[in-house]
Each structure stands twice: as structure tokens, then as C-alpha cells.
Amino acid sequence: MPVGAIIEFSHVTKRFGGVTAVNDLSFSVEPGRVTGFLGPNGAGKTTTLRVLLGLVTPTSGMATIGGIRYRSLPQPLRTVGAALEAASFHPGRTARNHLAVYAIAAGLPRARVDEVLHTVGLDAHGDQRVGGYSLGMRQRLGLAFTLLGDPGVLVLDEPINGLDPEGIKWIRGFLRAMADEGRTVLVSSHLLSEVQQSVDDVIIIAQGELVHRGPLSSLETQIAPRIIVDSPDRAALAAALGRAGIEFTTGRTGLLAAAPDPALIGHIAFTAGVEVSALHRQKKGLEDAFLALVNDNAHGHPHDEHPNDEQPHDGKPHGSNPNDTEPHGTGGEPA
Amino acid sequence: MTPFLRAIRAEFAKTLTTRMWWVLAAVMFGYIALLAGGLAALFAGIESGAISPDAAGTGGQGAPPLGSLPPLVYSFASSVGYVFPVLLGALSTTGEFRHQTLTPTFLANPRRGQVLGAKTVTLFLAGAGFGVVALLASVGVGALVIGAFGVDPLLGDSGTWALIGRTVLAMAMWAGVGVGLGVLVPSQVAAVVIVLAFTQFVEPLLRFASMFTEVTAGIGNYLPGAASDALVGASFFTIASPTGTSTAMLEWWQGGLVLLAYAVAATVGGYFVSWKRDVT
Incomplete structure (x- = not known):
């Protein structure tokens, strides 16, 4: 069984030209838990993850996995599996060949390709060109790529985007199972409600800065009931x-x-x-606590000044989830 | 297996798992076969008397001093076909940017210089393969047509086989030039436009124009197409020169070195321009 490693960001800053995408970010991610990496679109989540994966060079600071930078890992795919938001596929290549290319590059046995295709439920579509894939299938293929090296650390950027309800249920169980095996699981999302059923810890950033970190339940205390x-x-x-x-x-x-x-x-x-x-x-749940934190930082005024209490702030209808079995959400139920 | 060999194998898998390589190879074969076959028929016909010079529109002065016909026809493999390995190389690098496959590529192997080196070696070998296909068209079809007119196709001549070997080398280096251009100009559309405009229009004009004075002719010899023709040793261009003689071309090995220099300069430059940059 692969062992999880601690992911550590220490004072990571990234500037693109004059724009600061990530500012002095420090936090660590523990193995054996699912950690949600949350923040609105444009908060710097993807940049942060790309710094971790050696794809983006930080302006200052550094990010390590088990104390080693990604670019120095002797066998990166066996250590870290990463799926990033962008669809990184050649549309004319089949899923099986796509995975085979990177299995060869990382020195992994070819048999892993069929195994991971089976794990994500794409065995029947393995010989189809990726250009014909739906968004959900591409997400699954991205996930298959992360599993190629059976790594102890999983880094997933918005893995739930584009999945159907069946797929969402599946990935929640999958994330839980991975963490229960002792792996480190870092999952980014711009919606807490998407991941709140599966995460143990949350790290929230806004405008490139850390605004909250701690167990999921710590979010609740952020909001007084009204x-x-x-x-x-x-x-x-x-x-x-x-x-x-x-x-x-x-x-x-x-x-x-x-x-x-x-x-x-x-x-x-x-x-x-x-x-x-x-x-x-007031129907304020974790999502509102999350949004309040994020908006406080973004606009510099406290969340109690938002009178539009029952509307999801970002205009997306994810605020109230009918399947919400989240055990910490008791304070948020309407009377 | 060493990491570098693994990287080369992965690049081969990349090249061979999309349709691009065989589509390009098929178009190249057809294009060269048509030109080599057609011109071989025309010139061999004139030389053998099967086609009257008058019919060929040469004003009854007889066939122009063509030198030896077969090498000219055979050299079409590179003098006409070189654009195809350039495209293959350029598309293989620009495709990584366009489809954002640099992300999984660098995740699987974060040693970026090694990846670019493996890509260059892979495309060099693929370019050599293209050279073989191109020669099947120019020598295969060309010799058949020349022989059919009763002219000696010179297939037993060691000079012909030297030309064949140097054509394979030239085509391999052209693919390397393509890889370099692709990292220098990562935009796929821009790279393809540059390849087509330069090889089909700009360079032929420059080469033609440079031939009119001694000084410019010396400079013109260092254009990539001229260097390639020097390496191969024969070309329609050298024969169509306005001064009527093949003005002092580079030695074949000099031409090879010039072409190699283009490939290396573009690739190393491209490494700094795009390859080692942030992948976002």
C-alpha cells in the first residue's frame, strides 16, 4: 500500500508580471485525510497547485511533497498523481494510448493502463479517441492518469466539475477510500457544497492569500446564527x-x-x-460561512452586511443540496 | 532502461499514436511521386528522343544541359519533400502547447531538457523515416519512368547511393529544424504559416534573387534550403540558376553542418523562449 506524504507550502508567492496570483501562502496537507482546497474562481488555487507540481516556478518560497520538490522526485508519478483542470489531451489519441504514453515516460508497467481504465469505469471506451469524450469522461480519464503510478499523494483540481450525479457519488466514495488507505488527498473546488460531504479539513484562500484553515467543523463557528x-x-x-x-x-x-x-x-x-x-x-450553512470568509477578504467588509441572506452569493444553485447529509450542518437548517 | 531512453520511447509513442505522421507521409509520397515521375517522363523523353524538343517548348535548341538526369529526379525527395518533415517536427512540439499535453508530459517527466532532447532524437529518426518514404517516391517512381524511356537510371552508381544516404540525413535534420521552430514559435497556426510561407515562397525567392551577384550568392548558400541541397548534392535549383552554372555551392558536409546549426540554434533558443517557461 502506498504511503501518503505531507504536502507543504512555505511562503509561496507567485507574480505574473505585475499581478500577484499567490501571496505568501503557507500551509500543510496531512496524509490519511481528504483536504478541500477552496476559494472562488481566480483565487489562485490552480496556480498554487501548479507550483506544487513543478509546472510553475514560484517567485519566492517553495512547495514540497514529503520534503522534496516535485522536480526532484526520483519517480514523480509513483509519488504524486495529479489531475489539473485543463483538459490536457490530444483529441486524436485514444484514451488507452494517452495513458500508455505517460506510463512509458514514467517507466510504469503497461498493465497499469488497463487497470486504471477499469478503476475509473472507462474500459469500454479505452480505444475511443478522446476528442469524442464527454466532459465527465474526460474527468474520469484525468483521474485514471493520476492513478497510473498508484501514488500516495493525490492532487485533484476541480475533479467534480462536469460529473453527473452518479459520477459525483462515485468520486466522493473514491476520495474517502483513498484517504482511508492512508493517502494524502488534496481536492480543490470553488464550491464548498461540492466537497463538504467528503472533506475532513479545509484550506480556504481568496485573492491568493490564506483566509482559513482547519477541520471542516471549524467553519461553523465562523457564523453566529441569526x-x-x-x-x-x-x-x-x-x-x-x-x-x-x-x-x-x-x-x-x-x-x-x-x-x-x-x-x-x-x-x-x-x-x-x-x-x-x-x-x-437564517438559512446559513457552511457554504455561507465559506462565502463570508472569502468575501471578507475580497471586499474588505464583514459578512453581516450582506442582507441577501437566502441567495447563494455566486448565483449558482448549489447552495442547498437535497442530499445533504453533512453532520455538521445542524445550525444551518431552516426553522 | 535509462531515463533518456524511456523519454525517447514515450516520444515515439506520442508520434505514432495520432494520425498525423501517416497522413503527412502519404501526402508527401503522392506529391513527390507525381513531380518526380512527371519530370522524369518529360526529360527522359527529350533525352531519349521520344519527345521532340519542339513539343517540349524549348525552341528547337535541344535539351538544356541538364547534367545527369537521374540524380536530379531523385533529389526531389528532399528538394521538394523537405517541407513534410519540417511540418512533422513543428506539429509535434506546437501540438503539446496547443492541446496542453505539456502538463501530463512534465508531470511524468519533470526534467524538461531531457524531454526536449528526447523529442529531438525521436523526430530526427522519424524524419529519416520520412526520407526513406520520400526516396521510395522519387527513386522508386523516378527510376521506373527513366528506365521505361531507355535511359540509364544509374541505380548501380555509387554516386546515386551516396545521394540517397545524404537525402535521408537531410530529411532527418529537417525534422529537427521543425522541432526547433515549434518551440521557438509555440503557436501552431503561426508555425505552420511560417513553414509554408518560408519554404514555398520566401526562401525560393531569396535563393533566386541571391544568385544574381557574387556576394549575395555566397550568403544565399547559407539559407537552409540551399544548405540542404548542398548536403544532398543535386537540386533543380542549382540547375535552374540564372548564371547557367551551379555557382560555388557549399561542400556536402558544410551544407549538413549549416542545416544542423539551424536545428540546434532553433531548439536551444526555443527551450528558453517557451519550453522552460511556466505551464499554465
């Missing part, structure tokens, strides 16, 4: 809350009260004789 309350007479409601000493902000769908208990707010409205038309916990 109550959304509304009334046909919003001014009267605001006055009542003010008298009761509850801090609140005015949002699009009502008032956002900084109190943990809906019953308390209901009581205040009732005793003030104000009709209540809406009263529920």
Missing part, C-alpha cells in the same frame, strides 16, 4: 426590536436579527402587537 423576521408593518417591528435591545439589519426579505432563538423574536413581536409575516432561522 433570525429573519418580517412584518407588513416593518417600521413597527423595527421599533419593537430596538426597544428589546436586539441588534438587527434590514435585508431584502425582512429584518435580520442578531439573536439565536426565533421564539424570542416571536415573543417580542407578540408583546408589541406587531403582526409577523415571516419568522425563521
